[in-house]
Amino acid sequence: MKHATLDAYLIHWPNSHVPIEDTLLTMEDLRQKGKIRHIGLSNVTVNHLKRALEVGVLISWVQVEMHPFFCDFALLNYCASQGIAVQAWCPLDRGGRVKNDPVLREIAQRHNKSPEQVALRWITQHGCVPLPCSSNPDHMKQNLQIQDFNLTENEMRWIDQRAQVGQRRGASVKELGFSDEFDFSYEQCWPKRL
Helix, strand or coil: CCCCCEEEEEECCCCCCCCHHHHHHHHHHHHHCCCEEEEEEECCCHHHHHHHHHCCCCCCEEEEECECCECCHHHHHHHHHHCCEEEEECCCCCCCHHHHCHHHHHHHHHHCCCHHHHHHHHHHHCCCEEECCCCCHHHHHHHHCCCCCCCCHHHHHHHHHHCCCCCCHHHHHHHHCCCCCCCCCCCCCCCCCC
């Protein structure tokens, strides 16, 4: 009986108590056995990624929070320099901020699009893949209709200036036993193997 192969397998959250070598080498063993195709990391910083790449295991993609109110541009640039794809989770933020933002609404009106479509297009023009979540068929259709327009350099700059690194959504996971490791130095990210 043939076993199913996972297309993508990722480390969901950095854990500074477990050496990254242990996790990535185990994942690589699964890839070598044909059980998974691609290895990824989620919710990491440049420091986390640098440490992970030292292990020598191919990282195909990084999945991080990215929307018009939050973006880690240093991480985007580092991923681009390493040939690592970036997926944006929570690309439309939460609580209706994208839909109700006056700057995004103004840009959307110029292109005859919705503010949500502007947010998704901003992400794709940064070379990233947005991962919007919806069970509404109309929203799903609208989320796909973003390839027929381009934001201008000025529009991109306006959004970029507002999407600076700030409070990440993931910092609230302390209740789940995780700590906020986003400000960890390179040395603090993951312990070295003994």
